[in-house]
Amino acid sequence: MTALLALFVRELKLATRVGGGALMGSLFFLIVVTVVPFGVGPDLALLARIGPAILWIGALLATLLSLDRLFQADRDDGCLDLIVAGETPLELVVLVKCLAHWTATGLPLVVVSPLFAVFLNMEPTAIAATTTTLLVGTPALTFIGAIGAALTVSLRRGGLLLAILVLPLTVPVMIFGVSAATAAVSEPVPFLTPFLILSALGLFAAVLGPVAGAAALRFAGD
Amino acid sequence: MRLIDYANPTRFLGLVARLLPWIAGATAVTFAIGLWLVFAVAPADYQQGETVKIMYVHVPCAWLSMFCYMTMAGSALGTLVWRHPLADVSAKCAAPIGAAFTFLALATGSLWGKPMWGTWWVWDARLTSVLVLFIMYLGLIALTETIEDPVRAARAGAVLTLVGVVNIPIIKFSVEWWNTLHQPASVFRMGGSTIDPAMLVPLLVMAGAFTGLFVTVHLMAMRNEILRRRIRAMRMIEASRAE
Amino acid sequence: MLGTHAGFIVAAYGFAVVVIAGLFLWVGLDGRAQRRQLAELEARGIRRRSDVAAGGEGR
Incomplete structure (x- = not known):
């Protein structure tokens, strides 16, 4: 347990220090949200309608882009071999690494999403719903992405x-x-059904x- | 005859050499019967007219796209659990064939959709999940082609294949849910179990013919892959001798 | 004979024929190339370790 806790702290420190690039994901997220209105036009009604989808796609892409470093840095300096050979079950190590990675890169995305939602003219209910779904959904993206990161760990340009x-796999x-986020404002389905499936x-x-x-x-x- | 007896590639090649002509012949005969049934016997649908003939290629291709993935999943288990040396050969060879049939299912589905729905593509639940499956096939091929060492490539591919098997039902379910949410009225529905026997028999024969075709091409590709690995091993012996 | 949408039916079957022919072409050409390389290597006297006993039943 202490080993896992130490790993969690180590991962967080590595991600947040200079050169860790944890906030790069949020910056990328901001750019995606900024670019979409250039593509679809500055129609505020349209942006409000597709806002949850934009935020979700932005978060998905930002998560994916930061994932390739999940195991690669450890492989480069040889830590990965030690971790694989170590006593701690590898499954738990991967779980902890994912959690630390999500805390460093996923959580900031969730925190900034209400702010970006304001740019997209979304109403308060929709903002709250989108942020909640992102809070529940981005860890899932990180966990699924960890599979890809592990598979491509030995490749030089695996990103x-x-x-x-x-x-x-993230479909x-x-x-x-997105269904849960839009269901909070439009009628056909209740918010809870898709939200529970998302959880x-x-x-x-x-x-x-x-x-x-x-x-x-x-x-x-x- | 146990499966492990054919772990020896030379013995497997002998078996393929003996069986392949029969399988290929049976496939050709089934195709001849199937095409005759489709074009001479099967009736036109009262709603769709003759366009229903596209079904006899579309449905077998869609069936093969799943069957081929299941073959790869079985091979993946063989690679990871039993380390069967032929399993990764089988998985590697099935991927491009599966991708080809999935592509055919999409293309014929689109050609069927144009006269029926009026557009080449609709985001219908079935088409969409086949599209996701096609992307997964391409991803798998990309992964195994990118990793140079064949053993590592096979294992990485096997892990991804099994993850895909777990996810395919979830993807299918969620795409159907998404579809009913956005398109409440189904534009067109294929009969399912209510399909008329006059159409079902040709369809089953064609499905059998396509399956035979898959087995034939798969065995031929596996034979090539075994030879390729043999050549690789011989080159290495040659190189080590030259030193 | 094929009704108003004959073009689509012909296109679907034609597509299937092209893709399947492509598969066979790929497998056939690949097999021929592998066999030629194997024959070349054998002609140069390279033997696999296991072939010394089995007597080169490579086909």
């Missing part, structure tokens, strides 16, 4: 491949996240991601 591998999270997907990913990621890391090693 693009990681996104290609992971994006189809369900995306669907239920279930998150819990499922918290199991699948570490197990598959650990398997991929082990097979990449020997």
